[in-house]
Structures are given as C-alpha cells and as structure tokens.
Amino acid sequence: MAGKKQFDVDVALDAAMVQFWRAGYADTSLDDLSRATGLNRSSIYSSLGDKESLFSRCLDRYARRYGDRYDQALAGASEEPLGAVRAFFEVTLRRIADPDVPDGCLVAQTAMAIPALSPDIATRAIDVVGLQRVRLRTALIAAKLTDSDADNFAVHIAAVNQSLAVMSRAGASQKQLHTIVDISMSALSQALRAPRA
Structure with a gap:
C-alpha cells in the first residue's frame, strides 16, 4: 500500500525481545521499545500489541528458540543420559x-521479577519455567531414573540452569560456570549408577 511503511515483524520481535532481555519487563518503556524496533508507538500497538502482549510474544519466542535447542540436546537421553x-x-x-x-x-530475569509483574505475565513465566522441568523429567525417565529421582533431578537441573544465567550476569567466569555444571553432572552420574530397587 502506497505511503505505508513496511517492516519485518520477526526482526521487530527479535529487537523487542533483546530489549526486554537486557532491561527486564518493568524497566522497559514504550520509548525503549520504539528505539529498539525502529517503530513509533502507534505502529507498535497496531502491529505488535500493547507492552504486556508484546512481552508475552517475546517470552514465547525466546522459550521456543531455546526450548528447541534444549529438546535437541536431550533427545539422546535414553542412550547417553550424561551426554x-x-x-x-x-x-x-x-x-x-x-x-x-x-x-x-x-526467563530467569522474568521469574525473579514475578512479584512486580501482572498476574498474566507472572503465570506465563511460571509456565515457561515449568516446561523446563517437564522437559528434563521426561529425559531423565528415558534415562531410567526412578520417578522420584527424575522429579528431584529435573527440579535441581532446571534450578542450576537458571542460576548459570544469574551467576553469569553477576560476573562469574566461564570456568566457574563449568564447575557448577560439573558438580551437578557428578551427582547425576552417581544417581544413574545407583542400583535400581
């Protein structure tokens, strides 16, 4: 249509996602989103929704992008659970x-801000964290852990995974982050070697 500015919705959503990721939901204003996406406020509202619905779309986009990678990583859990x-x-x-x-x-940043978020956004964040535990539990059951051990390790590994992001943001080195992972892997290795009842 003549005179109407066209833009790539995926590019705009990625830019908004990075803005929310960098600053958090509460500290991201519509002006920040406008600068990040290159769109004016009316274009954001008409094409991407209000701030809350845009954030929900960005959170879904983030969860899908990295969730697919997590699913691929865990796909071989029945043959090589530690790997x-x-x-x-x-x-x-x-x-x-x-x-x-x-x-x-x-996701971790959003979960930490839950007390300050609207009920809808808080619920969405809790759901995304819950999906991580379900993904891990399914893989650990496939690895032949007992239901109880699979539940416990799914909670533990999801918590460690989220803490890696928090620790990184707080300045932890790659070496420290790998040490955190190694300790969790050692505990999982022991559980996998334990005799089944």
Missing part, C-alpha cells in the same frame, strides 16, 4: 558466551 544433560547445559553456556545476545536469561 544429553551436559549438552542441555551447553545450550545455556553457549548462549551466555554469545556476544550477540544480552547476558543472562530472559
């Missing part, structure tokens, strides 16, 4: 080390 869980952690460690994205994790 699969290490590959799961490597998805996070590679993201943390990637200079093209902000440090930390959009």
Whole structure:
C-alpha cells in the first residue's frame, strides 16, 4: 500500500525481545521499545500489541528458540543420559558466551521479577519455567531414573540452569560456570549408577 511503511515483524520481535532481555519487563518503556524496533508507538500497538502482549510474544519466542535447542540436546537421553544433560547445559553456556545476545536469561530475569509483574505475565513465566522441568523429567525417565529421582533431578537441573544465567550476569567466569555444571553432572552420574530397587 502506497505511503505505508513496511517492516519485518520477526526482526521487530527479535529487537523487542533483546530489549526486554537486557532491561527486564518493568524497566522497559514504550520509548525503549520504539528505539529498539525502529517503530513509533502507534505502529507498535497496531502491529505488535500493547507492552504486556508484546512481552508475552517475546517470552514465547525466546522459550521456543531455546526450548528447541534444549529438546535437541536431550533427545539422546535414553542412550547417553550424561551426554544429553551436559549438552542441555551447553545450550545455556553457549548462549551466555554469545556476544550477540544480552547476558543472562530472559526467563530467569522474568521469574525473579514475578512479584512486580501482572498476574498474566507472572503465570506465563511460571509456565515457561515449568516446561523446563517437564522437559528434563521426561529425559531423565528415558534415562531410567526412578520417578522420584527424575522429579528431584529435573527440579535441581532446571534450578542450576537458571542460576548459570544469574551467576553469569553477576560476573562469574566461564570456568566457574563449568564447575557448577560439573558438580551437578557428578551427582547425576552417581544417581544413574545407583542400583535400581
């Protein structure tokens, strides 16, 4: 249509996602989103929605992008459970080390801000964290852990995974982050070797 500015929605969503990731939901204003996306406020509202719906879309986009990578990493858990869980952690460690994205994790950052978020956004963040535990539990059951051990390790590994992003943002070195992973891997290795009842 003549006179109407066209833009790539995916590019705009990625730019908004990075802005939310860098500054957090509460500290991102519409002006920040306008600068990040190159769109004026009316274009943001008409094409991407209000701030809350845009954030929800960005959180879904983030969860899908990295969730697919986590799923690929865990796909071989029944044959190589330790290798699969290490590959799961490597998805996070590679993201943390990637200079093209902000440090930390959009999901972890959102979860830490839950008391200040609207109920809808808080629920969405809790759901995304819950999906991580479900993904891990399914892989650990495939690795032949007992239901109880799979539940416990899914909670533990999800918590460690989120803490890697927080620790990185707080200045932890790659060596320290790998040490955190190694300790969790050692505990999982012992559980996998334990005789089944």
